[in-house]
Amino acid sequence: MSEPxxxxxxVTKVYERGKQKVEVLHxxxxxxxKGDFVALMGPSGSGKTTLLNLIGGLDxxxxxxxxxxxxxxxxxxxxxxxxxxxxxxxxxxxxxNLMPVLSAEANVELxxxxxxxxxxQRRKNVAxxxxxxxxxxxxxHKPRELSGGQxxxxxxxxALVSDPQLLVCDEPTGDLDRKTADEILGLLQxxxxxxxxxxxxxxxxxxxxGFARRTLHLEKGQLLEQAA
Amino acid sequence: xxxxxxxxxxxxxxxxxxxxxxxxxxxAFLLFxxxxxxxxxxxxxxxxxxATRLFVQARVSFTTALPVSMVPKLEAIAGVTRVxxxxxxxxxxxTNTPLIMFTLDPQRYHDVYPEWRMPEDQWQAFExxxxxxxxxxxxxxxxxxxxxxxxxxxxxxxxxxxGSKAWAFDLVGIFDGxxxxxxxxxxxxxIQQDYFDEANQFGIKGRTNFFILKLAPGANAETISxxxxxxxxxxxxxTKTQTEKDFNISFVKQIGDIGLIVRWILxxxxxxLLLVVGNTMAQSVRxxxxxxxxxxxxxxxxxxxxxxxxxxxxALVLLGGLVGLALASIAGAMVEKQTGGQxxxxxxxxxxxxxxxxxxxxxxxxxxxxxxxxxxxxxxDALAGR
Numbered sequence: 001m002s003e004p005x006x007x008x009x010x011v012t013k014v015y016e017r018g019k020q021k022v023e024v025l026h027x028x029x030x031x032x033x034k035g036d037f038v039a040l041m042g043p044s045g046s047g048k049t050t051l052l053n054l055i056g057g058l059d060x061x062x063x064x065x066x067x068x069x070x071x072x073x074x075x076x077x078x079x080x081x082x083x084x085x086x087x088x089x090x091x092x093x094x095x096x097n098l099m100p101v102l103s104a105e106a107n108v109e110l111x112x113x114x115x116x117x118x119x120x121q122r123r124k125n126v127a128x129x130x131x132x133x134x135x136x137x138x139x140x141h142k143p144r145e146l147s148g149g150q151x152x153x154x155x156x157x158x159a160l161v162s163d164p165q166l167l168v169c170d171e172p173t174g175d176l177d178r179k180t181a182d183e184i185l186g187l188l189q190x191x192x193x194x195x196x197x198x199x200x201x202x203x204x205x206x207x208x209x210g211f212a213r214r215t216l217h218l219e220k221g222q223l224l225e226q227a228a
Numbered sequence: 229x230x231x232x233x234x235x236x237x238x239x240x241x242x243x244x245x246x247x248x249x250x251x252x253x254x255x256a257f258l259l260f261x262x263x264x265x266x267x268x269x270x271x272x273x274x275x276x277x278x279a280t281r282l283f284v285q286a287r288v289s290f291t292t293a294l295p296v297s298m299v300p301k302l303e304a305i306a307g308v309t310r311v312x313x314x315x316x317x318x319x320x321x322x323t324n325t326p327l328i329m330f331t332l333d334p335q336r337y338h339d340v341y342p343e344w345r346m347p348e349d350q351w352q353a354f355e356x357x358x359x360x361x362x363x364x365x366x367x368x369x370x371x372x373x374x375x376x377x378x379x380x381x382x383x384x385x386x387x388x389x390x391g392s393k394a395w396a397f398d399l400v401g402i403f404d405g406x407x408x409x410x411x412x413x414x415x416x417x418x419i420q421q422d423y424f425d426e427a428n429q430f431g432i433k434g435r436t437n438f439f440i441l442k443l444a445p446g447a448n449a450e451t452i453s454x455x456x457x458x459x460x461x462x463x464x465x466x467t468k469t470q471t472e473k474d475f476n477i478s479f480v481k482q483i484g485d486i487g488l489i490v491r492w493i494l495x496x497x498x499x500x501l502l503l504v505v506g507n508t509m510a511q512s513v514r515x516x517x518x519x520x521x522x523x524x525x526x527x528x529x530x531x532x533x534x535x536x537x538x539x540x541x542x543a544l545v546l547l548g549g550l551v552g553l554a555l556a557s558i559a560g561a562m563v564e565k566q567t568g569g570q571x572x573x574x575x576x577x578x579x580x581x582x583x584x585x586x587x588x589x590x591x592x593x594x595x596x597x598x599x600x601x602x603x604x605x606x607x608x609d610a611l612a613g614r
Contacts, residue, residue, distance in 0.1 A: 058525060058607045079529050086527025093611070097522045101237040106229040111526045113231055122229075158526075 004067075005166060005198040006032035006055055011064030013050050013221075024050045025221040027064070034165070037192040037199045039209035042218035048202045049170055051218065055200060056168040057085045069165055086114045090159025094171035096151040098143040104154045105130065105139040111162045129157040132195075133187060149180035156187060160197075167191065169201040173208050185211040235539045238516070246544070249508045253548025254555065256501040257583060260494060261556025264579045267490045279449035281340065283475040284439040284456055287466040293435035294465050296421075302439055305455055307447030312340040313436035317424070318384035319395075319417060321371065327381065329417040331424040331436075334362075340442040343406045350375070350401030358423040361397035364414025368402045375399055381417075387429040395427075438475075498590065506594040509541050513598035520602050521610035534603035541595025542588075549587040553580060 013025040024047045032038050032055075040048040053059040054066055057073045060081075066074045069088055076084060098107045105126050112122040130136045133153040143151050152172060159167055169188070173181035189211055191197045201212065209215045217224040240246050284302070286292035293315070302311045312332060319329030334355040338344075346362065354360045361379060373379060377399045387393045397419055405411035425433040441456070443449060453469040460467045470478065513520070520533055528536075557575045564574070575583075 053608050056525075058611075079531075082524065082527050082529045084527075085525065091522075091525050093522075097518060097611075099234075099237075099519055099522075101241045102229065102234070106233075106237075109229045110234070110523075113229070113234075114527050119230075 003034060004031040005034040005036070005069060006030075006200070007065070007067040008051070008055065009065040009067075011051075011054065011061045011066060013047070013054065013059070014062045023221065025054075025061070028221065028223060030216065030223060032198060032200060034198055035192070035196050037189070037211070037213045038201070039212035039215040040200065040202045040218060041204070041206070041209055041215055042224075045220075046218040047221040048218045050221075052168055052170055052200060052202050056089050056091060056166075057081050058091075083114075086111060087162060088164050088166060090156075090162070090164040090167045092152070092155050092159050092167065092169040092172045094174040096143070096148075096155045096175075098151055098154055098158075100143050103140050103142055104135060104146065104157075107143070107154055108157045108161050111158060115162065125161055126157075129161040130154075132160065132191075133157045147180075148176050149183060152176065152180075152184050153187065156184070156191075160191070165196075165198055167197050167199045169199065171202055171204070173203070173205065178207075181205070181208065231536070232539075235536060235543055238512075238536070239540050239543055241512070245508060245511075249505055249544065250548045250551075252501060252504045253545055254552040256497050257549045257552025257586075258555045258559070259497050259552075260583060260586060261553045261575050261579060262559060263490045263494055264582060265556070265560055265575055267487055279471040279473075280443050281472050282441040282443065282449060282453055282456070282469050283472055284441060284467050284469045285437065285475070287457075287468045290437050293432070293437060294439070294467070296434045296436050298439065298460070298465065301459065302441060302456065305441075305452060305459075307444050307452045308441045309444050310336065310339045310442040312336040312440045312442075313421070314438055314440065315421065315424070315436045317386065317419065319381045320384055321381060326384070327367070327417050328415060329381070329419070331419050331421045333421050334418075337418065340440050343410045344403045345406055346401050346403035350403075353400040354418075354420075357398055357400050358420055358426075359396070359398050360400040361417055361419050362401035362403055363399065363417045365402055365404045365411065366415040367417060368399075370415075373399055373402075375402060386424070386432075388427050389429050391429060441469075498586070501590065502593055505541075505544065505590070506597070508544075509537070509594050509598045512540070513537055513602055517605060517610050518613070520605060521607045524605075524607045525611075530603045534599045537599035537602045538591070538595045541599070542591040545587050545591040545594065549583060549590070553583045 008028060008030045011025055011028045012023065015022045015024055024045075028047075028051065040051060042048045050059070054061055055068065057068070057076075061074055064074070065072060071084060071088070073081065073084060098104075099110065102110070105123075108126045108129050109122055112125060115122075117125065127136065127139075130139055133156050135150060135153050135157065138146060138150060138154075143154070146154065156167075156172075167188070172188070173184050176184060185208055188199055188201070192199050192213075199212075201208070203209055284294075286294050296313055299311045299313065302308060313336070314330040314332050317329040317331050319327035321327055334351065338351050350362065354362050361381075363373060363379075367373070378396055379399050380394060380396045382393045383395060384393075388395060403414060405414050421436070441452070443452065449471065453471075456469040457467050520536075523533055523536070524530070553575065560575055
């Protein structure tokens with residue numbers, strides 16, 4: 001493995017729920033090298049999704065530093081963070097979160113509206129992304145016309161289309177059957193091994209974690225151990 | 229796919245809801261266009277340019293009669309070539325069909341209104357038959373009246389000397405209009421003033437409701453109008469002189485302050501529209517909180533997300549507004565045609581401009597709160613359903 005893609009240093013995250021303050025992460029430190037495929041596991045409330053959100057730039061730590069791809073993202077303003085996300089991170093969610101009013105190819109094209117690419121170039125990139133996930137023949141279909149596995153592939157294509165170096169996946173197979181889940185995880189493995197993407201997934205499923213290169217366990221906001 | 233395409237796709241995510249909302253917007257702007265045109269007509273100042281006839285009535289009200297003896301004084305005014313006069317008869321056909329019916333001097337009326345087309349022998353018959361009546365082509369065709377027929381017509385106002393309100397007249401002429409516009413006005417009937425003066429029970433003689441002044445070519449209508457009113461100022465018969473068009477408008481203004489009525493109607497219409505469309509937009513954003521959060525995760529800024537929602541509101545109101553105004557234009561043209569140009573409901577540039585301003589303001593009003601909500605939403609909370 002090479003230099004770290006993600007460096008989390010002494011990060012704490014506290015949420016305010018009304019008058020209560022909930023400390024979800026406690027002085028957490030970890031490095032994720034470039035090209036790694038890491039699974040974050042732990043019981044509910046352990047802070048794994050919170051950590052994922054911080055790494056993906058969806059939230060900011062209460063204390064500590066987070067560096068991704070050489071950028072101190074904890075110091076970016078919300079506008080800067082949005083621009084950083086557009087070019088550096090791809091997100092995959094448990095429930096796909098596709099736009100129901102758009103076709104598969106339009107969904108995949110959405111992130112490219114933030115670039116200066118021409119319409120023709122955007123269409124080309126979309127076609128490549130759908131080809132990578134094996135859904136070129138379903139480009140014109142709306143999400144309601146696709147199976148769960150196909151929707152997740154479209155979501156992965158959307159996450160890939162602007163060629164980010166980091167993919168962040170929150171329970172990507174949580175809503176899929178075993179066979180389809182294995183296909184999706186296999187796809188993620190291909191993206192990691194053949195395309196060099198750094199991937200961080202959150203999962204409850206040990207079998208899903210088995211597809212990663214290593215697994216990190218969180219409990220009560222702290223790292224317990226690292227398992228290869 | 230473009231940002232515009234994305235906005236339009238979201239606009240029609242719930243097709244039935246969007247179409248129903250659009251229909252509300254269309255109706256609102258249709259009413260806006262028509263009522264604003266009405267308002268323009270009633271708010272516009274007197275326009276004497278191009279007027280070839282002037283109407284003179286009593287200053288108090290056109291229901292107050294003026295003496296026919298004013299005619300020589302009126303004809304003596306420079307620029308006035310001929311004067312006719314009309315008195316309202318209040319005719320009723322059969323039981324309860326009101327007629328537009330006046331008493332007049334046939335020769336004078338013939339001179340002042342060259343737009344009517346009737347054979348000279350019929351004009352002569354009308355002049356020489358005291359109980360004669362002439363009717364417009366529309367009336368004749370509608371009731372199947374033929375020349376030579378005796379037409380029983382009663383009056384809402386004037387009884388005969390025997391106390392009966394049932395009159396009877398000899399149909400001696402049927403007139404047409406010179407063109408399509410005037411043909412639409414052939415729904416009137418005229419009888420002789422002299423016969424009326426002789427036969428009415430009240431002994432009303434030599435009185436009339438309005439004078440019509442025919443102007444010489446190039447005469448300054450505004451100057452003549454002021455001259456007439458100045459001539460009779462401080463007399464028992466003070467006058468109000470105006471163009472034919474303004475006379476028609478003031479007739480309708482008897483109902484009330486048309487401008488105020490129109491403004492209140494429009495206020496009610498747009499307030500309701502605000503609630504309907506505002507609710508639609510608020511619902512639409514509420515349903516899409518996770519999607520808006522996803523847009524933010526993809527890298528769309530808070531401002532972009534606000535822009536998407538505002539653009540959606542604008543697209544909805546713009547589409548409905550433009551269709552509504554266009555329909556108002558068509559409806560106005562139809563009304564103008566049907567009334568033979570008597571009632572002009574033209575959507576001029578001013579009304580269109582006001583309409584566009586209303587579209588922009590309405591879009592902001594219905595879109596700003598949902599757009600701000602979209603802008604402020606926190607990605608993590610929205611994705612977690614909080």
